[in-house]
Amino acid sequence: MGHLSREHNKSVKFNARFGVLPYKQDASEHWVCVYCHKTYLEFIQFKRHIATHFMNFSCDKCGTTFISDHALRDHRRQVKCFRTAYKPRNGRVMKPRTNAEIILQCSTASPFRTWKSNFNCVFCRVQTNDPSTLRSHIATRHENYDVQTAFYKKLGKEFLKIDITDLQCKLCFMPIQNFESLTYHLKNDHQQPINSDAQLGVLPFKLNNGSIWKCTMCPNEFKDFVSLDKHTSEHFQNYVCDTCGEGFITESAMIAHTKIPHENKYNCSRCVATFSTLEERNIHVKTQHTSTPYMCVYCKDKPRFANWELRKKHLMEVHNYKTGADKYECATCQKSFKTRSGKYNHMARTHRIKKDTELNYPCHSCPKAFTTQLFLDKHVAKKHFDV
Structure with missing residues (x-):
């Protein structure tokens, strides 16, 4: 039909039904569906299949589908499909295609x-x-x-x-x-x-x-x-959570989301503040972090700075930050490290200095101490298993 319209300028009405059922056989005399290319040995099987591609009219009561509107009207006039005992002529009710x-x-x-x-x-x-x-x-x-x-x-x-x-x-x-x-x-x-x-x-x-x-x-x-x-x-999030405003594609996903507590669910990426809704976090970011976009991630109170130079100066003065390969220096022995975690672990293990926390779990068999009971238990099991 497309070829007739494009190449031969035939007046094909694509918004109307073509009015034919196309049949086709291959070299092996198998019946071939021109839409989905399935093959059938028996013509009766193929005839039933090809009709399913044209079942565009369905009964709103029983779901049985038909090729034409006339057949649907005839079904409604003669068949009492509202009865629970009703069985369609083809033996099953075809489910409407999604x-x-x-x-x-x-x-x-x-x-x-x-x-x-x-x-x-x-x-x-x-x-x-x-x-x-x-x-x-x-x-x-x-x-x-x-x-x-x-x-x-x-x-x-x-x-x-x-x-x-x-x-x-x-x-x-x-x-x-x-x-x-x-x-x-x-x-x-x-x-x-x-x-x-x-x-x-x-x-x-x-x-x-x-x-x-x-x-x-x-x-x-x-x-x-x-x-x-x-x-x-x-583009397809038609379901929105009333509490936080988050969107979802399916209703089931939104229902599962609403079962999760919303208290302090959303964290500010620029400071330690938490919020229960996205709107509250967005207002916080717009009002608190527009003029000071640079934050020190090493300080407990997360101070902010207007530009990179000010933050760099702070890192050098407070955290012994250096430019080059070894940027972090131990304040006790002046040993340098490439990463902050390297310096942190060195100070905790060598000088027993722990930032913001204390080694509250000492080992009773050796001078070492740990930040948690779990670390202490692992240490005892590994080093003092015979005690």
């Missing part, structure tokens, strides 16, 4: 999942850091995959990640530029039963060759996929 299932069934969108820096196939153990390789793998190894298997067990109720690079409609083979155009095209041009009031159930990404990380929903661009993934989910 939005995500329709998108996978009718487009070239490629499902995937991630693990660390790799992109994983949702059907097998193949993983790679090259999105092009993964798309090629799915197209060749899992070309006729069952849509239901794309929603792997660990996904739960979370949204499925899909790659919409080189996106096309499988029903008319028309190239689609973006995700929003895809859902509009499937619903209006092919009368697919996409529910606009429900969530789509997928997170769309254009992975390309892995060098550009751009959001498919807005013009924002990011340095890596992790940042893009976090940003993309924000």
Whole structure:
């Protein structure tokens, strides 16, 4: 139909039903579905299958689906499907397809999942850091995959990640530029039963060759996929916690979040202050840390400074900070260390000097002392096990 419209200028109405059921046989005389490429030996089996791609009219009482609106009206007029004992003619009630299932069934969108820096196939153990390789793998190894298997067990109720690079409609083979155009095209041009009031159930990404990380929903661009993934989910966070304002994609995730206490949950990254809501922390940062962005992380009270030079001066005067390879000097023996933790451990072990705390747990068998009972017990078990 797309070829007739593009190449021969035929007036094809893509927003209307084509009115035909396409049948096809291969060289082995097997019946082949032109939509999902499944093959059947018996024509009766194939006939039942091909009809499922056109079941766009469903009964709101029993869920049975039909090819035409006329068949649905006939069903409503003659069948008493509101009775609990009613059984559909095909022996089962077909469950309505979700939005995500329709998108996978009718487009070239490629499902995937991630693990660390790799992109994983949702059907097998193949993983790679090259999105092009993964798309090629799915197209060749899992070309006729069952849509239901794309929603792997660990996904739960979370949204499925899909790659919409080189996106096309499988029903008319028309190239689609973006995700929003895809859902509009499937619903209006092919009368697919996409529910606009429900969530789509997928997170769309254009992975390309892995060098550009751009959001498919807005013009924002990011340095890596992790940042893009976090940003993309924000476009689908339709559930918001009333207490802290944090957003979630699914209602179940929000309910699980609300069960966690919110008291002093959010910490200020610039000082020791804690807050119960994100809004309180944001107000604190804007009012307290705008003019003094540089903080000393070594002092207990976390003093702040207006510029780097002032903080550097403070580090040199108070914490014996030096420039060069050995930046930290012991105030007792003047021995230098490359890291603050090296100097800290040296002073605690050699000079029995512990910052902000005391060695309150002495060993009764030797002169050593420790900051916690756990460290003392480990020491006794290792050094004085015979006592």
